Amino acid sequence: MPIFVAATFLSACLVFLVEPMVAKMVLPLLGGSPAVWNTSLAFFQFALLFGYAYAHLLQRVKSLKTQALVHIAALALAVLALPLRVTTLLGPASNDHPALWLLGVLAISIGAPFAVLSATAPLVQAWFARVYRGEGAPQPYPLYAASNLGSLLALLAYPTLVEPFSTLAHQRMGWSALYICFAILLSVVALRAARQGGEVVVEQPTEVTPRPSWKTRLGWLLLSAAPSSLMLGVTNHLAMDVASTPFLWVGPLALYLLTFVIAFADKPPIRLNQALLAQAVIVPICAAFAPYVTGPIAFQIILHLATFFVTALVCHLVLVGKRPAPDHLTEFYFWMSLGGVVGGGFNAFVAPLLFSNVWEYPIILVLALLARPWEGWRIDRWRLGVVATCIVLTVLAPITAQLWGYDSDELEIVRKGLLLGAAIYAVPVRNLTPYFVGLVALISFCAEHVGDRINSGPSFRNFFGVISESIETDDDLGDIKIISHGSTLHGAQAQDPELRCKPLLYYNDATPIGAVFAKVTSAPTPVRMGVVGLGAGVVSTITRPGDVLDYFEINPVVVKLAKDPEEFTFLSNCSKGKVNVILGDARFTVEEQPNQLYDFLMIDAFSSDAIPAHLMTVEAMKIYLAKLKPGGVLMVHISNRNLELASPAMAVAKAAGGYARLNDFDTDEEGYTSAALTVMIVGKSAQVVDQYAVGEGWTATPPEVVRPWTDDYTNLMGALIRRAKQEWANATAPDDDEDEAEDDSAATDDEGEGEDDTETAAPTPPVAAAPANPATKP
Known part of the structure; x- marks a missing residue:
């Protein structure tokens, strides 16, 4: 048991350590664009699917000894790609087709080791089941727990321990050394399984349940694709206005993995009804405030990550509820993996061609609400009044902007209040899915027209981001x-x-x-x-x-x-x-x-x-x-x-x-x-x-x-x-004008009128404030 657990744990660690590491290595070659991580993650999802397919096909080989020898050969071939580095075979980065260039570089640089690592979990579990069989045999659940534990620990360790305290050169060599250790360990596991497991008898399973319909399969795919797409969408949204860096990459990925752990647990610690309630509260708020990017960064990160987490969790809990009978689980996992590839590929490759701006994030966030239980269109009178009130509050926000402009801070507070009120009014109709989805879509649409990213002109999108034009009017300079x-x-x-x-x-x-x-x-x-x-x-x-x-x-x-x-x-x-x-x-x-x-x-x-x-x-x-x-x-x-x-x-x-x-x-x-x-x-x-x-x-x-x-x-x-820390110091520092006024008042009280002889002390220099770049809307 320990050697099987160790191999599974180490493979999961290596998989989730190398993803941010390789993306960071490639990042300087493509101008630091946030699209580097989206494209890289889409590649890793495809490579993961390839690894699963390889493991599935290898299980059709009857002899465990042959399986072991084939996989040991694959491990040895993958070692040829080490030490880990970015290949120069494809020349310098392409400005015209950077995504295709990046996919080629990743395939050559890390494709083989990553695919072999991805195949580890299903292979080891299959070998374990062959070695430990019969009544009273241990169950493979520790392997599943070891895989999840290794993945989460690696994701959390990279931005907090690995990246801040080690250089990329040390990371590359350390990962390469760990991979060689893993290859040796897995070879031992394979040979031991071959000695103890005997022949694999490939039998045609007897189906005891009907095959899933294409509608069911499409449901599996969509419920898997939505969280995958949202993961890239929220990462891109945050990285666009902070930095394209691993500490923002791994957060959504870790939460994505955590939703799988929760949803597929025997007794999920968060039940579906709890997740649905949390989603109904936070998604409308996120839709209302997502277009405002100049607020406190901590609020933005917490809001978007929490929204992504509960939405992905709802999708995965609903997905688990639609699992087929055991004789169709292999097909279920295939469609689930394919959905992850589809979702990631949509964001990385399709959305930039369809949209002139990053609309895929709010669109998928709204569409993911369709996974909620559907109870039809019937609505009672009081909820109809709630819907009407929500609509009025929502549309008032852009109307006030059109009537009185965008420049007033007071009116901006009013608009945010209207959108927040609309988000609150959407919650009571959360169980009426079509109305709830429509209200959130309306809130998102209107918020985009009043947020601080508003642009009145065309937008142009490519691998390097979204460039927008707009016309503003200045009192002194005109248009x-x-x-x-x-x-x-x-x-x-x-x-x-x-x-x-x-x-x-x-x-x-x-x-x-x-x-x-x-x-x-x-x-x-x-x-x-x-x-x-x-x-x-x-x-x-x-x-x-x-x-x-x-x-x-x-x-x-x-x-x-x-x-x-x-x-x-x-x-x-x-x-x-x-x-x-x-x-x-x-x-x-x-x-x-x-x-x-x-x-x-x-x-x-x-x-x-x-x-x-x-x-x-x-x-x-x-x-x-x-x-x-x-x-x-x-x-x-x-x-x-x-x-x-x-x-x-x-x-x-x-x-x-x-x-x-x-x-x-x-x-x-x-x-x-x-x-x-x-x-x-x-x-x-x-x-x-x-x-x-x-x-x-x-x-x-x-x-x-x-x-x-x-x-x-x-x-x-x-x-x-x-x-x-600077922002906190500025927020808690005493106001110089107030201190000066207090000094003046005290001097007047002590010295009578004091108009001629009051002396104001020099104010204390304030803490350096964060320079504020003007937003698109000043």
């Missing part, structure tokens, strides 16, 4: 066209012909970035500049005759929009120097440029609100510094609502041999003439940096001393925690 990625602006251009070449937001003259621009363009001779992140092409407005500007951009859609004069005219009409656009991941395209080429280099590569971590490592910083002339300067834009990036950025600059200054800039300006931001400048000497660190706010002291990030080590979990 402004905006290009955005998720909740982060990539550029804004005034439509007034006289203002079209005026830099707005981060790049305005009033910001530290604008001040550095002014210093760069004050040079008496032409300068060579490089900018990572094209956006709308705003930086081209600072070029002079003779200047050369190289843009580095990974997303072909962004390049197309920036170059099209019908969309934005910064490149076509506002630049006075020569502008080149180089397509590809900036980490590699910048490295291809000659050393000491640039007078000025800027990293401004937002992926929604997250900056690709591979552009902020010591190795990347050394590349940037090598491309600078001796008097050149590097500027890194690290504004982020959810991650505290200033500390690791300063540590990276120092570890790479550079000298850095940081500016955490805030502004009272409203609209598009300025924006709060955090920016760092780096040079090869302190003297060079001092020349550019003009104005107030520049400091050489990092907010917190942390370990610098490298290609082998990043700690985004730590960055998230530090930002949360």
